[in-house]
Amino acid sequence: MNKAEKLFDAITDVRDDLIDAAQTYRFRRRAPLWKRYGSLAACLILLLGAMTFFRFFGGMGGSNSAKNDAAFDGATSDNAASESSPMDGGSASDDAMCDDAGDSDRGDAAGSDEKKEKWHEDSILPLTIEGGDNLAVERALSLTRGEKLLVEDRYSITSAEAQQITLLYPVAARPSTFDGVSLTANGEELVQEIMRVDVGLDQLDPSNAMSHVEPGEVTGDGCWIFWTRAKLSLSAGETVEICISYEKPMPESGEIAMDEIPPKIITVDGEMAAVSGEGNLRVALD
Amino acid sequence: MEDSVIIGLYWQRSEQAIAETDSKYGAFCHQIAMNILRSFPDSEECVNDTYGKAWDTIPPQKPDSLRAYLGRIVRNLSISRYRLLHAQKRSSGADVLLSELGECVPSGDDTFRTVACKELSMIISRWLDSLTEEERALFLRRYWNGESVKDLAAELGVRPNALTKRLLRLRENLRQYLEEEGVSP
Numbered sequence: 001m002n003k004a005e006k007l008f009d010a011i012t013d014v015r016d017d018l019i020d021a022a023q024t025y026r027f028r029r030r031a032p033l034w035k036r037y038g039s040l041a042a043c044l045i046l047l048l049g050a051m052t053f054f055r056f057f058g059g060m061g062g063s064n065s066a067k068n069d070a071a072f073d074g075a076t077s078d079n080a081a082s083e084s085s086p087m088d089g090g091s092a093s094d095d096a097m098c099d100d101a102g103d104s105d106r107g108d109a110a111g112s113d114e115k116k117e118k119w120h121e122d123s124i125l126p127l128t129i130e131g132g133d134n135l136a137v138e139r140a141l142s143l144t145r146g147e148k149l150l151v152e153d154r155y156s157i158t159s160a161e162a163q164q165i166t167l168l169y170p171v172a173a174r175p176s177t178f179d180g181v182s183l184t185a186n187g188e189e190l191v192q193e194i195m196r197v198d199v200g201l202d203q204l205d206p207s208n209a210m211s212h213v214e215p216g217e218v219t220g221d222g223c224w225i226f227w228t229r230a231k232l233s234l235s236a237g238e239t240v241e242i243c244i245s246y247e248k249p250m251p252e253s254g255e256i257a258m259d260e261i262p263p264k265i266i267t268v269d270g271e272m273a274a275v276s277g278e279g280n281l282r283v284a285l286d
Numbered sequence: 287m288e289d290s291v292i293i294g295l296y297w298q299r300s301e302q303a304i305a306e307t308d309s310k311y312g313a314f315c316h317q318i319a320m321n322i323l324r325s326f327p328d329s330e331e332c333v334n335d336t337y338g339k340a341w342d343t344i345p346p347q348k349p350d351s352l353r354a355y356l357g358r359i360v361r362n363l364s365i366s367r368y369r370l371l372h373a374q375k376r377s378s379g380a381d382v383l384l385s386e387l388g389e390c391v392p393s394g395d396d397t398f399r400t401v402a403c404k405e406l407s408m409i410i411s412r413w414l415d416s417l418t419e420e421e422r423a424l425f426l427r428r429y430w431n432g433e434s435v436k437d438l439a440a441e442l443g444v445r446p447n448a449l450t451k452r453l454l455r456l457r458e459n460l461r462q463y464l465e466e467e468g469v470s471p
Binding site for chain 1 (some may be wrong): 316351352354355357364369380383390391396403406411414418424425426427429431441470
């Protein structure tokens with residue numbers, strides 16, 4: 001028996017658990033090269049197309065708010081007139097974030113398309129955690145179709161040390177339809193504080209001044225960004241499951257693009273639609 | 287049927303044990319024998335002998351993993367038959383596997399101590415532990431099950447050439463490990 005044969009025989013007697021594991025192991029299939037590079041090329045084309053689109057329409061107006069007003073037909077003329085008074089209905093830039101912004105006084109196709117795009121872009125924004133150090137966060141976002149679109153944004157947060165963190169979650173909505181969001185930690189409802197921020201989407205940042213609002217305090221038909229804020233105490237090594245859920249009107253175009261959000265897992269009706277990756281991502285709802 | 291129940295049937299000396307074994311692991315055993323022998327009648331015979339050997343050895347044996355136990359028997363029987371059939375003639379099947387594994391043998395002679403088969407198995411097991419789950423499965427499916435590069439490449443979704451290179455790196459890694467351990471088959 002030569003050495004190779006002896007080696008061959010020796011491999012026969014490797015441990016049982018190794019053999020068993022090898023039999024049941026499912027190899028992760030690599031997408032063919034053309035698919036990988038094809039997807040990349042398609043994403044680049046989409047990105048370039050979107051950039052060109054926004055650049056073109058974004059340049060139509062004068063000031064920032066006027067630009068948004070011109071670009072999106074969601075705002076009513078009343079809203080447009082009162083854009084300097086947010087309490088009366090929200091700024092025009094806020095309006096751009098709402099999907100069902102009432103009657104259109106323009107109705108041009110380009111504006112309508114862009115409105116849809118804007119809805120998609122702004123509808124789902126990621127959770128912000130303040131005061132958190134040594135945290136590991138996994139995210140799973142699911143969208144369920146119905147009369148309305150149920151958004152369930154789940155975060156699994158593991159803390160390496162005992163600490164208190166603040167959760168901030170933005171929702172763009174109209175006061176008349178805004179019922180708040182459900183915010184739970186390990187299934188228990190958290191005490192929330194609803195905050196309001198008077199900025200456009202492009203300035204959306206937790207560092208912006210926020211003011212506390214009581215339910216019903218904000219009125220009008222304009223669109224606002226609401227931050228729901230809750231504090232949470234974590235012990236060392238603890239993992240807490242955060243779930244933010246709320247309903248949105250179904251998008252008209254049948255798809256949602258989650259721009260500038262790095263999603264980990266996105267599911268539509270419980271089915272995996274796309275995984276990982278940053279940048280533009282579209283999830284078909286039809 | 288659960289493995290423990292099948293083993294229980296062997297212990298009760300119930301002939302149903304063979305039927306259940308064939309039903310659950312028949313295809314698995316056939317595949318291993320075919321990968322080595324490349325002959326259906328020879329494989330068939332090896333698999334039948336495997337059941338016979340399992341019947342003879344359980345009890346007193348009570349394997350933790352029936353799949354590994356049967357696989358090991360069918361592999362040993364197939365290799366023995368292969369050696370018998372191919373004493374003079376070289377062809378495909380295990381020849382290819384043997385020639386590939388020949389690359390894992392350290393080249394030195396005096397510096398390496400020759401180890402017994404059992405000890406070598408333990409060393410290879412330790413080496414396998416150091417690999418990723420995928421690499422481990424790949425190596426064992428190729429050199430334990432004897433699956434073809436083409437089939438494995440299809441399962442992985444890569445080209446056979448790419449997989450060949452990957453297997454070459456794994457064999458090189460094993461050779462280095464054996465050298466570090468100072469052993470030779």
